[in-house]
Amino acid sequence: MHRKIFAVGDSHSRRCFENHEQIADSRALVGYNKLDGKTAYNLERHEKKLLRILEPLREKELIFCFGEVDIRLHIKYKHQQLGIPVERLIDKTAARYTSYVSRLRRQGHRIHIFNVVPTGDYLGPEARKWEEGLSYPFTATYAERTEYTEKMNQCYRSYCQELEIPFIDIYQYLVDEQGQRRQELVFDFAHLNNQCADLTLRYHSFPLISPVQKNGEVLHV
Secondary structure: OOOOEEEEEOHHHHHOOOOOOOEEEOHHHHOOOOOOOOOOOOHHHHHHHHHHHHHHHOOOEEEEEOOHHHHHHHHHHHHHHHOOOHHHHHHHHHHHHHHHHHHHHHOOOEEEEEOOOOOOOOOOHHHHHHHHOOOOOOOOOHHHHHHHHHHHHHHHHHHHHHHOOOEEOOHHHHEOOOOOEOHHHEOOOOOEOOHHHHHHHHHOOOOOOOEEEEOOEEEEO
């Protein structure tokens, strides 16, 4: 496998990085995404599946993409179910996730945490069909999901700094002046397209990968 960077995670790891010439999503090794729908909070519970993906990638730079599922489904659900404040649930999710990633990094995996992507609009017939198959109620409004996402990214940023985990912090380049997904990046009602890979290379450094010039832009490949 000629690529030096691999994206690992939920469905956003596929859409944001698939079919890119310099970053591959983990399906390139396992044939399909074994981590679709997995939450950041409970990632450690799926360690057996995760390690099967990571072991062949020990010499690669890894982009971990988790958190949108927590935002969309579980944060408000747990708030309503248990009465725990949303802010505390978000902080606990970020702390648990980054702590687990930190342990994996100590084991030699070169993991960079990708910011939670801006929330989708979940409008249209495809979105309605998808929603019918959900196991959990989808109750958070667009405004709530946006607020949760921004707070989760703040927590990711803080914990990544504390734990010395590289944080791919490009959220500001994924949204417009109104804080909505940039239209040229929209793949569907939920996902962004693989232009995210280009933005990642433009604004984030991978230490073991040499920078090069492409169309006047500095990329790390």
